[in-house]
Amino acid sequence: MNFELLFQLLINGVIVGALYGVVAMSFVLIYKASRIVNFAQGEFLLIGAWTCWWLLTSWQLPFWIGFPITLAFMMAFGILLQVVVLRPMIGEPIISVIMVTIGLSIVFQALMKWIFGVFAKPFPPIFASQTMSIFGLDVQTVYIASLVVSLLIMAGFGWFFKYSKMGLAMRATAFDQQVAQSLGISVRQVFAMSWAISAMVSAVAGVVVGVVNGVSSALSFFGIKVFPAVILGGLDSVVGAVLGGLIVGLLENFAHFIDSQWLNWGNMYEIAPFYVLIIILMIKPYGLFGTKDIERV
Amino acid sequence: MTHAATAVPAAPKSAAQATVPARAPLLSVNNIEVVYNDVILVLRGLSLEVPEGEIVALLGANGAGKSTTLKAISGLLKTEDGEVTRGDITFAGERINGIDPDAIVRRGIFQVMEGRRIIGDMTCQENLRLGAFTRSDGAVKNDIDMVYHYFPRLKERTGLAGYLSGGEQQMLAIGRAMMARPKLILMDEPSMGLSPLMVKEVFSIIQRINRDLGVTILLVEQNARMALQAAVRGYIMESGKVVLDGTAEDLKNNEDVKEFYLGGGNEERKSFKNLKSFKRRKRWI
Numbered sequence: 375m376n377f378e379l380l381f382q383l384l385i386n387g388v389i390v391g392a393l394y395g396v397v398a399m400s401f402v403l404i405y406k407a408s409r410i411v412n413f414a415q416g417e418f419l420l421i422g423a424w425t426c427w428w429l430l431t432s433w434q435l436p437f438w439i440g441f442p443i444t445l446a447f448m449m450a451f452g453i454l455l456q457v458v459v460l461r462p463m464i465g466e467p468i469i470s471v472i473m474v475t476i477g478l479s480i481v482f483q484a485l486m487k488w489i490f491g492v493f494a495k496p497f498p499p500i501f502a503s504q505t506m507s508i509f510g511l512d513v514q515t516v517y518i519a520s521l522v523v524s525l526l527i528m529a530g531f532g533w534f535f536k537y538s539k540m541g542l543a544m545r546a547t548a549f550d551q552q553v554a555q556s557l558g559i560s561v562r563q564v565f566a567m568s569w570a571i572s573a574m575v576s577a578v579a580g581v582v583v584g585v586v587n588g589v590s591s592a593l594s595f596f597g598i599k600v601f602p603a604v605i606l607g608g609l610d611s612v613v614g615a616v617l618g619g620l621i622v623g624l625l626e627n628f629a630h631f632i633d634s635q636w637l638n639w640g641n642m643y644e645i646a647p648f649y650v651l652i653i654i655l656m657i658k659p660y661g662l663f664g665t666k667d668i669e670r671v
Numbered sequence: 672m673t674h675a676a677t678a679v680p681a682a683p684k685s686a687a688q689a690t691v692p693a694r695a696p697l698l699s700v701n702n703i704e705v706v707y708n709d710v711i712l713v714l715r716g717l718s719l720e721v722p723e724g725e726i727v728a729l730l731g732a733n734g735a736g737k738s739t740t741l742k743a744i745s746g747l748l749k750t751e752d753g754e755v756t757r758g759d760i761t762f763a764g765e766r767i768n769g770i771d772p773d774a775i776v777r778r779g780i781f782q783v784m785e786g787r788r789i790i791g792d793m794t795c796q797e798n799l800r801l802g803a804f805t806r807s808d809g810a811v812k813n814d815i816d817m818v819y820h821y822f823p824r825l826k827e828r829t830g831l832a833g834y835l836s837g838g839e840q841q842m843l844a845i846g847r848a849m850m851a852r853p854k855l856i857l858m859d860e861p862s863m864g865l866s867p868l869m870v871k872e873v874f875s876i877i878q879r880i881n882r883d884l885g886v887t888i889l890l891v892e893q894n895a896r897m898a899l900q901a902a903v904r905g906y907i908m909e910s911g912k913v914v915l916d917g918t919a920e921d922l923k924n925n926e927d928v929k930e931f932y933l934g935g936g937n938e939e940r941k942s943f944k945n946l947k948s949f950k951r952r953k954r955w956i
Contacts, residue, residue, distance in 0.1 A: 542797060552747060
């Protein structure tokens with residue numbers, strides 16, 4: 375048994391899993407606030423990554439300027455998308471809304487291919503040194519940075535929902551829209567904000583993955599990977615999304631390890647999370663952390 | 672606006688408040704008509720006035736349109752596909768019908784909805800902070816302490832609000848309304864599902880809030896006796912209209928009100944059959 379490979383893959387799993395967690399959180403954010411299942415979540419990563427890449431290469435902006443501009447753009451993009459496309463869909467059947475988000479996903483996917491081409495393009499180097507040595511292992515600096523960024527975003531989400539007024543308002547809206555309105559919360563504003571934040575956070579993940587692997591339409595695959603993570607954790611739980619992401623990331627890499635050591639079936643790591651998803655949903659249909667309402671009359 | 676019982680002189684208890692010279696009322700609802708789903712006519716020409724600083728009770732049988740009236744005022748009607756199709760709602764001199772509910776909260780009207788509707792998966796403190804959502808001043812912390820002063824038992828509850836007892840949830844709902852520092856609180860059936868003892872407590876708190884903070888309260892109740900004890904004046908609704916109004920004292924002594932809302936009435940118990948025909952003859956109108 376190759377322990378070094380196992381260790382390497384598990385670290386990989388944590389890093390990728392944390393990113394899944396971040397994207398899953400932004401997916402859950404939209405679902406919680408407005409009950410919309412956003413199939414275009416992966417395209418948010420793609421658009422964010424391409425925007426940042428474009429600013430950094432075509433405009434030669436340094437990363438610390440290009441990145442905030444990307445975030446600002448994604449925020450505006452999220453609000454615009456909600457206001458123009460999804461606001462008119464409020465009150466429509468859920469299947470129509472899902473069709474709209476699937477449509478958005480296809481449109482964005484094609485649009486990005488049309489503008490930037492189909493080939494992966496690397497980010498200009500961002501960190502001075504390529505690798506760092508941790509516990510005697512050489513780890514790429516971008517991986518460490520990606521993990522740190524993921525953890526920061528998670529901590530930020532935690533703070534946001536616990537202490538900020540807007541975060542509380544979002545939770546209230548998720549719980550009961552009519553009550554939220556009776557408290558003076560503008561539900562429209564909450565919806566727009568949830569899309570803005572979701573697009574922004576996904577873009578961060580997109581840029582991180584882009585820096586590691588280069589930018590290509592393969593990035594939007596994250597949007598699909600997020601489903602097992604989110605459903606595993608429970609559709610409406612932010613903590614569940616993070617853990618779901620980590621579990622999926624670790625599972626993938628563990629499956630990869632088993633596959634490469636013994637089975638040699640190939641591609642195990644792509645389907646393993648979905649098998650585990652099925653098993654967990656058979657045992658806990660609400661997901662690991664999905665909430666059932668507290669009922670007390 | 673003239674109704675049957677207004678001319679009768681007020682009884683001593685409420686006289687001090689009720690005979691204050693007529694100012695422009697804080698809230699006046701003038702001849703409104705409310706339609707749900709474009710077809711169901713619920714309120715047909717309802718009018719009422721709520722003077723500043725008073726507790727006003729709005730009574731009536733189930734389905735008379737009491738809650739709809741409150742939702743028309745607070746704008747929450749919009750969330751239920753309802754619409755004010757005629758008439759005016761004027762608050763502090765400005766017409767407010769058609770305005771979004773969050774803008775109405777900002778103007779100083781806060782509705783405590785029927786069934787408490789606290790946010791079950793948040794703590795008491797988070798619920799209270801949400802009550803102050805529309806405020807941006809720094810006194811929110813002080814106000815939370817003030818609410819805890821009125822409801823000491825809420826301070827001891829640190830878990831999720833969904834696990835509170837019904838009475839505690841009602842207290843939390845009232846406290847949440849206080850956090851918004853409104854000029855007018857619309858209270859929809861605060862006694863619903865509470866024990867008689869708890870009903871007493873809740874009503875005494877409503878009166879204290881009205882007295883101490885000077886908040887005007889429009890109170891919808893099934894418990895007519897308690898409501899008329901707390902209120903200065905009252906309105907009685909039937910099928911979408913006000914059919915009787917007057918000071919709380921007058922209403923309490925009115926034979927028809929006694930008969931239909933307070934129980935007892937004047938004579939010996941009637942059989943249900945007689946009661947029904949009596950009701951048919953004297954349907955207020």
